[in-house]
Amino acid sequence: MQTKKQSLAYIISASSVGTLIEWYDFYIFGSLATVLSTKFFPTDNPTAAFLNTLATFAAGFVVRPFGALVFGRLGDLIGRKYTFMVTLMLMGGATFAIGLIPSYATIGAWAPILVLTLRLLQGLALGGEYGGAATYVAEHAPPERRGFFTSWIQTTATLGLVISLAVIMLTRASLSKEAFDDYGWRIPFLVSIIMVLVSLLIRKNMEESPMFEQAKMEGKISKNPLKESFGNKLNLKYVLLALFGATMGQGLVWYTGQFYAQTFLLKICNLDDIQTNMILVIGLLLGTPLFVIFGALSDKIGRKGIMMAGMIIAIFSYRPIFDQMYKTVDITHKTVVPGSEKMILSGKTTTVSKEFTDGSSYKNVITEVSTDKTESKITIKINKTDQWTLIGYVFCLISFVTMAYGPIAAFLVEMFPTKIRYTSMSLPYHIGNGVFGGLMPAIATFLVSNANAAGTLEKPYLEGLNYPIALISVCVVIGIIYIKSDKKASL
């Protein structure tokens, strides 16, 4: 029994580490998007600027369902272990290669094209990785503890973001600003190859999933997983149910809580980027253990109830929480320290700054881009108390994420039979998370900027939340009515 426990711990660790690294690889692109845009996507070239927007906001996410199809099929045909070794190598290779691409100034248009291509490969790899890891762990786990064991895989998505932010902050802190802008930004990409190689060595010794092995021995492997998953009404209806009744809402809760919170603080509240990342990292680390707690709880009281509760709480809490986050940073109700207001003119740049009695500060750098166009960059810094208030709000958002996301792997693997599990569970997961969730921060920011431009709403900064709230509400209705309360399923 002890041996079995140890081997299960090894299986979870080896699977989780690989998935964690894939998330890290995927996130550093987004976290370094501003630097990447200056190196590969010059703003004076409209095509490059377009490719930048595409690469940063859409390509990596939209391509994930295709990765789920390609690698899911492979996983159901040749096995889980080999497939997620391939996805790990693909992700690691693509990430490492991004760190080696010469800048636009050196190779011209090839630079943005190569970056976009590698970003697509990252998305494909991620599309194949998660389903494999979740399936692999679930197929090893005892049925009564499947939620608990698969929840460790769920923590990797959040920890991957924490590690990516930590590596970037560490690299920035170790180098001068000039050195980081010159070559330092490549380090987080290049470091990835070491982590991937270590993970490959760990995974190399893993054995194939026992259920897949048994199905293979009995000749029950699917000959055409794609056709069986999506060409067969019996399975397709479950794929649609998993998408519209679970992963769509779960993906939106996740991306609203984890990523839109960051975008909201940075771009809509204009909070300082170091403060924003610190708030996010602490909030994420405090919330991460809840993935395992809710995963384990789902083994006791069922998966559906916890996931639906997380989504319902999110629907009713988003507007008040984001409203309070905005008001915490908002300087319009704060008192300016007399004599602290300054205006410095330097060439085409004007810097306006002021300080407030509560310890907050405001800086606006206005740059004249052309005779009729100026660019403004506002940065607000807040005091320690307000920082902890924001950490508390982020923690609340992350706790909703853990409720919706913690049990989802176990929930999905229990919906589909072994022979088409990898393919069938990966697609709804990556449409829900990659497309509905992944595009959420960009769509919400777009809705906020439209509301600001219209100027007719009292709280335009909350308009971006309409998108997740509407779709999560539909998902909750479908989930409650159509998804049966859990059964202790044997796979």
Added chain:
Amino acid sequence: MNLIKRILGIVWIGLGIGAGIYLIYFQAVPLWAKGGNDLVPAIIYTFVLAPLISIGMSLFGYYAFQGEFDKI
């Protein structure tokens, strides 16, 4: 409960079609006209979200209406 599931099937079909029309005509078309960087959300609305929601939701609604989810 099964009757509710089936009746709601019609709602999902309507919602899918309505969402598709809204995304194409009220969101994507103005963005296509603007061009530039607005083409990215236009492409996403037209080729990703609209087909996914309208086809996927309508098919889900059709199955629900047909009673495919009665025994789930």
